[in-house]
Amino acid sequence: MTPETETKNRASGADLIAQAxxxxxxxxxxxxxxxxxxxxxxxxxxREQHEFEERHIEGAIHVPRSYLESRIEQFVPDRSxxxxxxxxxxxxxxxxxxxxxEDLGYADVSSMAGGITLWRDRGLPVVTPRSLTQEQKERxxxxxxxxxxxxxxxxxxxxxxxxxLGTGGLGSPTALYLAAAGVGTIGLIDDDVVDASNLQxxxxxxxxxxxxxxxxxxxxxxxxxxxDVNVVEHRVRFxxxxxxxxxxxxxxxxDGADNFPTRYLLNDASVRxxxxxxxxxxLAFDGQISTFVPHEGPCYRCLYPTPPPPELAPSCGAAGxxxxxxxxxxxxxxxxxxxxxxxxxxxLVGRLLLFEALRTEFTELKVKRDxxxxxxxxxxPEIADEDLGKFPDYELFCAG
Amino acid sequence: xxxxxIPPVLRAQTGGESVVTVEGGDxxxxxxxxxxxxxxxSGQLFDDSGELNRYVNVYxxxxxxxxxxxxxxxxxxxxxxxxxxxxxxGRL
Numbered sequence: 001m002t003p004e005t006e007t008k009n010r011a012s013g014a015d016l017i018a019q020a021x022x023x024x025x026x027x028x029x030x031x032x033x034x035x036x037x038x039x040x041x042x043x044x045x046x047r048e049q050h051e052f053e054e055r056h057i058e059g060a061i062h063v064p065r066s067y068l069e070s071r072i073e074q075f076v077p078d079r080s081x082x083x084x085x086x087x088x089x090x091x092x093x094x095x096x097x098x099x100x101x102e103d104l105g106y107a108d109v110s111s112m113a114g115g116i117t118l119w120r121d122r123g124l125p126v127v128t129p130r131s132l133t134q135e136q137k138e139r140x141x142x143x144x145x146x147x148x149x150x151x152x153x154x155x156x157x158x159x160x161x162x163x164x165l166g167t168g169g170l171g172s173p174t175a176l177y178l179a180a181a182g183v184g185t186i187g188l189i190d191d192d193v194v195d196a197s198n199l200q201x202x203x204x205x206x207x208x209x210x211x212x213x214x215x216x217x218x219x220x221x222x223x224x225x226x227x228d229v230n231v232v233e234h235r236v237r238f239x240x241x242x243x244x245x246x247x248x249x250x251x252x253x254x255d256g257a258d259n260f261p262t263r264y265l266l267n268d269a270s271v272r273x274x275x276x277x278x279x280x281x282x283l284a285f286d287g288q289i290s291t292f293v294p295h296e297g298p299c300y301r302c303l304y305p306t307p308p309p310p311e312l313a314p315s316c317g318a319a320g321x322x323x324x325x326x327x328x329x330x331x332x333x334x335x336x337x338x339x340x341x342x343x344x345x346x347x348l349v350g351r352l353l354l355f356e357a358l359r360t361e362f363t364e365l366k367v368k369r370d371x372x373x374x375x376x377x378x379x380x381p382e383i384a385d386e387d388l389g390k391f392p393d394y395e396l397f398c399a400g
Numbered sequence: 401x402x403x404x405x406i407p408p409v410l411r412a413q414t415g416g417e418s419v420v421t422v423e424g425g426d427x428x429x430x431x432x433x434x435x436x437x438x439x440x441x442s443g444q445l446f447d448d449s450g451e452l453n454r455y456v457n458v459y460x461x462x463x464x465x466x467x468x469x470x471x472x473x474x475x476x477x478x479x480x481x482x483x484x485x486x487x488x489x490g491r492l
Contacts, residue, residue, distance in 0.1 A: 260486065281487040286408045288487055304486040308409075308455040354484075356418060363405070365462045365482065 017091055024097040025110040029119040032084050032112045041082045042075070045116075046096045051088065055126045057116065060086075065096045069104065079106050086112040086119070130155060136228065140182055153342040154182060158228065160341040161185040163250035165238060165266065167218040168192070169326030170256030170280055170333060172204035177334040179222040179229045183341070186222060187250055189234040190214040201323035238262055240388055243269040252340050254333050255279040256326075260307040265389025267292065267300035271376045272388070276347075278336040280329045285322050285357040287329040290348050290367060291336045294376060297349035302370040325357050402475045404434055405482045413440030422481075427460060428471030430481055445483070457484040 011019065027035070035041045036059065045056050046065040056062070061075045065087070076083060083106055085093040093111040100106040112119065120126060132140065132154065143149045143157075162183050164171045167190045178186060194205040194217050202214075209217040215233035222231050232249075236242060238257070247253060247269055255277050257263050263279070270277045271294045279300060280289040292299050332353070339347045354363040371377055401421040406414050414420055415438075422437065424430035431452075435442035447453050451471075458465045459482040465473045475481065 283408045283487050286487070288484075303457070304455065306455045308485045352484075354482075359418065363462075363482065365459050365484070366464070368464065368467060 017094065020094045020098040021111075024094055024101060026090070026094070026113045027084060027110045028113055029122045029124055032086070032110075032119075033122075033124050035082070035084065041084055044072070044076070044083060044085045044096075045087070046085055046093050047087050047116075053129060053131045055116070055128045057086065057119065058125065058127045065092050068096050068099060072100065072104065076106070079104070080108065081106075083109045084112055085109065087115045089115040089117055091115075132158075136182070139226070139228075143181070148344045149342060153344065156342050157182045157338070158184045160252065160337075161187070161250045162252045162254060162337055162341075163187040163189065163247065164254045164256065165189050165262070166256040166258065167202070167204060167214045168198065168256060168258070169201045169282065169321065170330040171254070172202040172218070173327045173330035174254055174256065174334045174337070175218055175222060176204055176225065177331060178337060179226045181334070181338065182226065182228055183337070184228065185230045185232060185250075187232040187234060187246075188215045188218050189236065189238050189246065190218075191235055191237045201321065201326050203327070238265070240265060240386055240390075243388060244273070244385060247273050247275055250275065252337050253277045254337060256330070256333070261389060263300060264307065268375050268383065268388040270294060271299050272383070276340050278333045278340070280333050282321055282325050282329050284320055285325060287325055287355040287357070288352060289329055289332050289336070289355075290352045291340070293340075293347070293349050298367045298369045299373060299376040301375045302373045303352065303367050305370070305373075322357055325355075328355065328357070401477060402430055403480045404430060405480060407483050407485055408487075409485055410441055410444060410483065413438045413444075424475060426469075426471065426475055427458060427465050427473045427481060430475055431458070431471070431483075444485075455485060458482065459484065 036043055043057060043060045045052055045060040045062045046068065048064055052062045063071050063075060083100065085096050087093040090111060090113045093115065097109045097111040100109045116126065132151065137144070140154045143154050144151055160183050162178055162185070164175055164186065167175060167188050175186060175188065192214050194209050194212050194214055196210055198205060199207065204221045205214065205217045209220070213235055215235050219231040219233055222229050234246060238246065243265055253266065253270055253275055255263060255266055257266065266277060274294050276291060276293045278291050280287060290303065336347050339345045350367050352365045352367050354365065369376065374380055401423055404420050404422050406418050406420060411418060420434065422430045422433040424433050431445055435445060445453060445456055452458060460468060460473050460475060461480055465471070
């Protein structure tokens with residue numbers, strides 16, 4: 001064969017496209033939209049990944065043309081099913097329709113004329129799915145690789161707003177790991193400043209920042225770790241006058257408070273607002289943790305209807321604690337937040353987990369809803385804002 | 401003999417022990433046995449009429465005894481009785 005005849009027998013790209021278009025069925029975008037609305041059609045986007053991520057038609061299956069032969073059967077196993085293919089302008093989908101019809105044996109395949117460009121020109125709707133930036137894909141790659149999290153779970157974390165009560169022993173590790181995980185907004189409530197005696201366990205702070213407000217110190221640490229996180233500082237004392245406003249902005253509350261009045265106040269307000277609370281406490285070598293999801297499981301008052309007298313609540317004063325203990329309990333809190341936000345796994349709802357550090361022993365106790373609970377029970381009375389968290393002797397606790 | 405788990409706030413009264421074994425066929429007998437052996441515990445567990453203080457939760461294994469038969473809940477060898485007052489520390 002001479003070079004001339006070889007060239008002559010080769011079709012140009014334009015010829016191939018024209019030939020494919022002549023051999024396949026085409027549908028106009030408006031006709032395709034009507035078919036999609038009526039259901040029972042497999043709509044397949046054959047463009048590349050980045051094009052699909054930018055925008056696509058709702059409900060479309062994504063099979064890039066280069067993977068058509070190897071992947072289409074997974075998504076459209078029934079070769080008699082009605083299939084509409086689209087790309088950007090109708091060329092790649094025409095070629096793909098030819099392949100599906102002639103080579104793969106699909107009986108009822110059409111290509112959408114003009115692709116998604118014409119579809120949009122006709123005023124038909126597209127979805128613009130959110131995705132991650134290249135830096136985020138890299139930063140969160142070890143999350144995305146886990147099927148239980150994936151891209152969807154990571155987006156949920158990035159969209160989540162978590163409020164931490166306290167940036168001390170429990171709040172420090174919780175905040176660091178939630179920030180690293182990409183929780184989008186972290187609110188920090190603390191009106192204290194960093195003290196040298198904090199640093200044995202409050203790992204979000206450091207020696208240089210002694211004397212700095214804890215929320216500011218924590219913000220600096222979080223921003224250095226992960227610029228994706230929006231840190232909101234609440235340099236206030238948590239009280240009945242601001243509890244509703246503070247909680248309203250957040251999806252999950254993490255309780256690392258150091259006194260009973262705060263815990264009851266938080267409970268009463270969170271039940272009112274329907275906000276889940278991950279609650280942990282520590283003393284010396286012992287910790288306990290549970291997750292309170294209002295009306296799904298018990299609340300803090302179902303578990304502890306009355307606070308103990310001050311002599312049984314020594315944590316009000318300066319009690320000692322093994323530095324690593326709040327690390328362990330705070331990370332268990334971060335784990336609970338992760339589960340609540342992504343929906344993965346089973347949070348500690350209706351379960352109280354005790355941890356004894358010296359024995360390295362966990363004990364799990366069942367906690368049931370109290371049908372007579374004055375806060376979350378079916379007959380709970382309406383409570384005025386100023387009465388949230390109250391007990392007759394409320395002010396006695398930790399008055400000093 | 402049943403085991404009793406002692407919470408941190410009561411360990412000063414049990415010589416620092418976090419687990420003690422006490423003879424007894426029901427939860428009340430076990431707890432009173434504990435109070436006899438370690439008198440400091442008594443006032444913190446029981447009110448003046450001999451009932452459990454409301455701020456102390458007691459579990460037989462993992463169940464709240466208030467949802468079983470209270471202090472009359474039967475206990476057998478190998479069971480664990482957990483005494484659990486609320487703890488508040490965190491920010492510390």
